[in-house]
Structures are given as C-alpha cells and as structure tokens.
Amino acid sequence: EAQVTQNPRYLITVTGKKLTVTCSQNMNHEYMSWYRQDPGLGLRQIYYSMNVEVTDKGDVPEGYKVSRKEKRNFPLILESPSPNQTSLYFCASSGQGVYNEQFFGPGTRLTVL
Amino acid sequence: ILNVEQSPQSLHVQEGDSTNFTCSFPSSNFYALHWYRWETAKSPEALFVMTLNGDEKKKGRISATLNTKEGYSYLYIKGSQPEDSATYLCAFCHTGNQFYFGTGTSLTVIP
Numbered sequence: 001e002a003q004v005t006q007n008p009r010y011l012i013t014v015t016g017k018k019l020t021v022t023c024s025q026n027m028n029h030e031y032m033s034w035y036r037q038d039p040g041l042g043l044r045q046i047y048y049s050m051n052v053e054v055t056d057k058g059d060v061p062e063g064y065k066v067s068r069k070e071k072r073n074f075p076l077i078l079e080s081p082s083p084n085q086t087s088l089y090f091c092a093s094s095g096q097g098v099y100n101e102q103f104f105g106p107g108t109r110l111t112v113l
Numbered sequence: 114i115l116n117v118e119q120s121p122q123s124l125h126v127q128e129g130d131s132t133n134f135t136c137s138f139p140s141s142n143f144y145a146l147h148w149y150r151w152e153t154a155k156s157p158e159a160l161f162v163m164t165l166n167g168d169e170k171k172k173g174r175i176s177a178t179l180n181t182k183e184g185y186s187y188l189y190i191k192g193s194q195p196e197d198s199a200t201y202l203c204a205f206c207h208t209g210n211q212f213y214f215g216t217g218t219s220l221t222v223i224p
Binding site: 033035040041042043044045048050056058059090097098099100101102103104105106107 | 117144145147149156157158159162164202204206210211212213214215216217
C-alpha cells in the first residue's frame with residue numbers, strides 16, 4: 001500500500017530534550033516536506049527536500065533541522081524543543097514537486113512542556 | 114510571507130445544496146494551486162492540482178477553476194452530501210518549490 005508513515009504519532013516531552021520525528025514514504029517520491037498546523041493558522045511549511053541531499057527552508061524553519069540521506073526518509077529534528085513548538089506536524093511527499101499532489105502522513109501531535 | 118486567503122471561513126448548507134468557496138493568492142510567480150480535503154482526525158487528501166490559467170478540473174460532484182491573472186480559484190460542490198463535510202484547503206505554490214496554505218473553509222452539510 002502506497003503510504004507516508006510518521007513516528008511517533010503522539011509525543012509529550014520537556015523543554016530542551018532533543019527529539020526526532022521520523023517520516024518514511026514507499027512511493028519513490030523525490031519531493032518531501034514537513035508542515036506544522038496550529039489553531040487559526042494554515043499549514044505552514046517548515047522544510048522541504050527536492051531529492052536526496054537537497055533540502056531547503058520553508059516558511060518557519062527556526063528551531064528545526066532535517067536531513068535527506070535516503071530517498072524514502074526525511075526525519076525532522078528538534079535539537080532543543082521549546083513550548084512554542086507544541087503543534088501538529090505533518091510529513092508529505094509528492095512525485096515531482098509542486099506539479100503533483102502531495103500525500104500526507106497521519107500526523108504527529110507534539111507537546112513540549 | 115505570502116498571503117493565501119480562503120473564504121468563507123465556515124459554511125453550513127443543507128443536503129442537496131450546491132456551494133462554492135474561494136481561494137485568493139498572489140498573481141505573481143505562480144507555479145501551481147492545489148486543493149485538499151481534510152476530514153477531522155485524518156490527513157489532508159488531494160483533490161486537484163491546477164497549473165494553467167483557465168484550468169477547470171472535475172472529480173465527481175466537485176470541480177475547480179483557476180484564474181492566475183487575477184489570483185483566485187473557485188471550488189464548487191454540486192448537490193452537497195453529508196460525507197462532503199470537511200475542511201477544504203488550498204495551497205499556492207511559489208518559486209516552484211514552496212507551498213503556502215490558506216486556513217481553509219470548513220463545510221458542514223446538514224442532512
């Protein structure tokens with residue numbers, strides 16, 4: 001089954017404790033992206049990747065890091081999480097960037113205390 | 114920061130009514146406009162990807178149009194059904210790589 005998976009689905013952590021949210025897709029997609037969803041705001045793009053070893057900042061990259069060492073995986077790293085990073089996070093992938101529909105993962109709800 | 118606006122913010126219609134929403138976006142540096150359907154407790158699912166001025170796309174009772182020169186897209190739902198209840202998101206694609214989402218239109222179809 002074609003899908004985007006994220007882990008964990010739910011996470012409660014404390015300020016400053018490094019964490020990684022994994023994202024994996026099995027569709028051989030070049031383009032992958034991370035978004036955050038906050039009440040009253042649209043999905044905001046954090047980082048995106050056009051292909052392996054090619055990543056770039058989205059609209060709200062501060063406090064986040066990503067890597068793209070393999071085509072299927074695009075982990076999101078919070079080296080020192082803060083309460084303002086409490087949010088719902090989505091990973092998405094598509095075949096050829098913006099000209100193809102994005103497939104979204106199930107979401108990760110993160111709470112930083 | 115680019116501004117993508119969707120209106121109305123929310124909408125309640127009776128089953129069988131037809132309805133439409135608007136997505137407004139900057140008319141410069143246009144690459145693509147995406148529509149997504151987002152049901153509660155699920156992930157957004159793609160409806161349409163529109164790339165050319167004048168594009169019209171249709172999927173069952175749902176259709177969309179695109180005007181890149183004036184910076185807007187319309188989404189139409191004909192004969193709304195309760196299962197159409199969801200939030201409808203548009204995403205403007207800028208510089209070929211980045212997406213800017215609107216805050217969505219929340220549709221409730223009353224049986």
